[in-house]
Amino acid sequence: MLNEANTASLFPLVVKDLCYLANNKVLIDQLTFSIERPGLSAIMGPNGAGKSLSLRLLHGLIAPSRGTISWAGVTNGSHVRARQAMVFQKPVLLRRTVRDNLVYALNINCSLDKSLHEELIGEALKRAGLTGHTTSPARRLSGGEQQRLAMARALMHRPALLFLDEPTSSLDPNATQAVEALIEQAVNQGTKVILVTHDIGQARRLSDEILFLNNGRLVEQGPTNEILSGPQSRAAQQYFSGEIVI
Amino acid sequence: MTDLNEAILKAFQLIKTADADLIEIVLLSFQVNGLAVLISCIIGLSLGAFLAVYRFKGRTFCLIFINALMGLPPVVVGLIVYMYLSNAGPLGVLGLLYTPTAMVIAQTILITPIIAALSRQTLEVMHNEYREQLTSLGVTNWQMAKTLLWDGRYGLSTVVLAGFGRAIAEVGAVMIVGGNINHLTRIMTTAIALETSKGHLSLALALGIILILLSFIINGLVYAINNAAERYAYA
Numbered sequence: 515m516l517n518e519a520n521t522a523s524l525f526p527l528v529v530k531d532l533c534y535l536a537n538n539k540v541l542i543d544q545l546t547f548s549i550e551r552p553g554l555s556a557i558m559g560p561n562g563a564g565k566s567l568s569l570r571l572l573h574g575l576i577a578p579s580r581g582t583i584s585w586a587g588v589t590n591g592s593h594v595r596a597r598q599a600m601v602f603q604k605p606v607l608l609r610r611t612v613r614d615n616l617v618y619a620l621n622i623n624c625s626l627d628k629s630l631h632e633e634l635i636g637e638a639l640k641r642a643g644l645t646g647h648t649t650s651p652a653r654r655l656s657g658g659e660q661q662r663l664a665m666a667r668a669l670m671h672r673p674a675l676l677f678l679d680e681p682t683s684s685l686d687p688n689a690t691q692a693v694e695a696l697i698e699q700a701v702n703q704g705t706k707v708i709l710v711t712h713d714i715g716q717a718r719r720l721s722d723e724i725l726f727l728n729n730g731r732l733v734e735q736g737p738t739n740e741i742l743s744g745p746q747s748r749a750a751q752q753y754f755s756g757e758i759v760i
Numbered sequence: 761m762t763d764l765n766e767a768i769l770k771a772f773q774l775i776k777t778a779d780a781d782l783i784e785i786v787l788l789s790f791q792v793n794g795l796a797v798l799i800s801c802i803i804g805l806s807l808g809a810f811l812a813v814y815r816f817k818g819r820t821f822c823l824i825f826i827n828a829l830m831g832l833p834p835v836v837v838g839l840i841v842y843m844y845l846s847n848a849g850p851l852g853v854l855g856l857l858y859t860p861t862a863m864v865i866a867q868t869i870l871i872t873p874i875i876a877a878l879s880r881q882t883l884e885v886m887h888n889e890y891r892e893q894l895t896s897l898g899v900t901n902w903q904m905a906k907t908l909l910w911d912g913r914y915g916l917s918t919v920v921l922a923g924f925g926r927a928i929a930e931v932g933a934v935m936i937v938g939g940n941i942n943h944l945t946r947i948m949t950t951a952i953a954l955e956t957s958k959g960h961l962s963l964a965l966a967l968g969i970i971l972i973l974l975s976f977i978i979n980g981l982v983y984a985i986n987n988a989a990e991r992y993a994y995a
Contacts, residue, residue, distance in 0.1 A: 575892050596898055606893035609911040609994040618907075622897050653993035667897075 524585045524594055524674050525706070526550040527572070532581035534567060534730075541567055543730040545581070549723075554697070554707040556721035556738070558714075560753060564730040565710040566603075569677045572708065573600050596623075599673040603680040605664035607652040612644055612663055615652045619667045626671075634670055641699065642666035643692065658689025665696045669705070676700055678709040682716065694720060714754060718742060726750045763961075770962035771969060782966055789947040792860050792934070793927040796867030800923055803868075804875030805916065809905040811876070812883035823880070829873030834866075838936030841866045845937065860945055862937040870933060871923040878919040883908045886915075914989035921982045928971065 527549045534542035542564045549555050557565045570576045572583060574595055585594045608615050616635045620626060639645045642662040647655060652663060661681055668676060678697065682690040697720060701707055711717055717724055717738060724741040726733045728749040734741065745751045774782050811822060843849050845857040845865075856862045886908050894904050909916070931949040938945035940954055948967045955964035 570892070573896060575895055598896075600892075600896040602893060606890060608890075608907070609989075619897055622899055622903070651992040651994060 524597065525552075526586065528582075528584045528587075529572070530582045530584075532568075532571060532583065533579045534564075534571060534576070535579045541730050542571065542578070545727075545730065545732055547725055547732050547735055549706075549708070549725075551722060552701075552704070552706055553722035554701050554709055554720050555723050555725060556717040557708065557710045557725045557727060558712070558717060558753070559727035559733070560749075562729075563727040565727055566679050567730075568727065569600070569679050569708065569710055573598055573677050575600075594675070597674040598677065599668035599671070599675075600677040600679065601661070601664045601668050601681050603683055605660040607660055607663060610652060611649050612639070612652050612655070613648045615663060616667055616670060619670050623671055638666040638670050641669070641696065656689070658685050658692060661685060661689070661693050662696060665693060665700075669696070669700055672703065673705055676705050676707045678707060678711075680710050680712065683712065690716070714742065726753070728753075767961035767965055771965035774962060774966040775969065779963075779966070782963065782970075784943065785946055785948055785951050785967065786970055788860065788945075789928065789949075792863045792947055793867060793924065796864045796871060796927050797920065797924045799864070799868045800871040800875050801920055804872045804923070805879050805909060805919075807872075807876040808879030808919075809883055809909050811880045812887045812908060813901050813905045823877075826873050826877045826880070830877050832870060832873065834870055834930055834932035835936065837866055837869050838933030841869065841933070841937045857937065858939040858941060858945060860938070863934045863945060863947070866933040866937045867927050867930060870930060871927050874926055875919055875923045878922055879912075879916055882915045882919060883912055886912050911994075914986055914994055917982050917985055921978055924978065925975070928974065 529545055529547050532542055532545040533540065545564070545568060557568060559565050567576075571578050582589050608618055610618065613635060616638050617631070620631050620634060636645075639648060642659075642665065644655075644659060644663060644666070647659065652660065655663065665681070681697075682693050685693065694716065697707060697709070701720075707720075709717075709721065721738045723736060724738050725735045726741065726745070726747070726749070728747075733747045733749055734745065741750070742754060745754050807826070811819065811826075841862065842857065844851045845854070845862050846852055847857075856865070887904070890904070890908065890911075894907065899907065929949065931953055934945075934947060935950050935953070938947070938950065940946050940950040946954075948971055952964045952967050952971075955961070955967075
């Protein structure tokens with residue numbers, strides 16, 4: 515059995531003056547923040563605020579134009595990559611069965627004892643509530659089942675850090691509830707989760723802190739209750755009150 | 761008209777009785793084209809996957825070059841291979857001219873760019889879909905190329921079919937390097953050309969019927985495979 519996720523050596527995560535330019539347009543503008551606490555941090559903000567882009571920068575899927583990201587004081591993030599996982603808004607599943615999608619993720623990590631595979635697969639299927647779908651083609655599952663499978667696959671290696679990019683944005687309340695249960699389970703097992711969401715209710719239910727972004731910049735950061743009950747910035751006030759933020 | 765009807769009847773008779781000459785020509789066609797497609801698949805699919813996954817300086821030039829090679833005139837390929845394999849050429853010492861091996865070489869040169877270019881297109885669409893997720897899982901470019909080839913196998917069957925279609929219909933290049941020698945390098949297309957010029961329409965027609973049937977069968981198989989893959993969301 516894998517050990518519970520150990521986040522200690524990854525935090526604090528310090529982002530300093532992070533910039534990302536595409537076609538001479540500034541998409542992330544001197545983003546600076548730090549995340550120290552375990553649990554779940556939600557990144558919120560209107561469309562085009564740079565939420566998903568920030569997640570990709572933090573996960574190392576794209577390189578910043580300027581600025582630094584450091585993990586427990588170390589700026590080269592390659593050592594933390596293997597301890598991270600990400601689930602996307604639209605689950606990307608291989609053109610294989612449910613089981614083979616999980617096997618694929620396990621085979622990438624060659625250091626893992628093969629004798630553990632069956633146990634881990636069984637555990638992941640059970641966690642995702644997909645034990646009856648082992649041999650089903652993964653892309654024939656419902657949207658909620660696909661997202662649960664993507665979550666289970668991401669959690670197979672007990673990542674220390676899990677990035678979630680609007681994982682429930684296209685799901686109905688029941689499917690959302692099932693995915694949120696998986697997120698809570700991961701957090702309880704020690705995985706730090708950074709979640710991008712537009713859903714204020716979801717942020718209230720799951721997150722310990724909120725980072726509010728607007729126009730590629732961090733506008734405010736603080737405990738969820740404080741941010742939701744008394745946002746300081748005009749943009750955050752408009753956003754959380756349901757006004758349209760342009 | 762009577763001659764034509766007679767030729768058609770005789771052609772069906774040749775097929776029905778499994779005429780020895782006819783079978784020999786069909787089998788050699790399969791050998792030559794099958795081997796050429798196999799070699800082209802090994803080279804072309806690897807190249808296609810490489811170009812779909814890796815980003816490097818000069819990649820755009822490579823893509824344009826391979827796409828341009830798809831339209832290679834077969835007779836020009838035949839001529840170049842002939843020059844290399846003839847006694848005066850650099851590979852003349854191998855004595856391959858007018859052998860099935862020479863035909864396989866020419867066919868491989870013609871088909872490989874088709875398989876490489878079409879597979880690159882198919883795999884690049886998948887790469888755009890998979891890239892971020894697989895990178896997130898810690899997959900290397902090499903592993904990603906292998907994953908794309910496996911997951912894209914049903915789509916790639918159409919690419920292989922396109923290559924086989926080009927090979928089986930090819931006549932110019934194989935005629936030049938094979939010489940259309942009876943019982944040695946005579947395949948379906950070259951035999952049809954020769955028999956028609958000699959006025960022996962029945963054998964030419966029989967081979968033509970087999971070629972068309974073959975095309976239907978292969979297309980049907982690929983359609984069935986893709987249909988099944990679509991049904992199970994593997995396509």
